[in-house]
Amino acid sequence: MISELRGRARRLGDRVNTDYIISSSRKKETLDPHELKEWLLEAVDPGFAATVRNGDLLVADEAFGCGSAMEVAVTVVQAAGIKAVVARSFSRTYFRNAINNGLIPVECDTSEIREGDGLVLRVDADSVTVVNETTGAEVSARSLPPFVLGILEAGGLVPYLGARGGFAEEAP
Secondary structure, rough: OOEEEEEEEEEOOOOOHHHHHHOOOEEEEEEHHHHHHHHOOOOOOHHHHHHHHOOOOEEEEEOOOOOOOOOHHHHHHHHOOOEEEEOOOEEEHHHHHHHHHHHHEOOOOOOOOOOOOOOOOOOOOOEEEEEEEOOOOOEEEEOOOHHHHHHHOOOOOOHHHHOOOOOOOOOO
């Protein structure tokens, strides 16, 4: 079970699209997220990637990951050592790509989270909660269905299917 995740908030705003996450111009040479991570969010802040620490958590407002359906916009975030994105809302495609790749998407009110706040994400079968250790605030997030938690716990859809030998058959 995912249970608990701690990290430093890295604050972003509204409508951070996939081309802001990793510029299309950077993908001409490679799609390897480990090579691309040095340009993570350069359109938002050219020095951002150099300040990311393993375990940081991205925090955004509305429509995180809008734009094109580039899977590398998820995998480059993970390559930088970020295990979850907390946002008021996600584009549906980014949300699903995150789950498929094992990046935890958390939807909740982010208005009181500031850059550098210490966060704890508590994820279980019944609820998802974001605790701001800096301010003491606690926010309930949108819960994740059990099958999504299973995919995230496995590290993404491919490992999930591999461990189970494919999709489980549903009873009629």
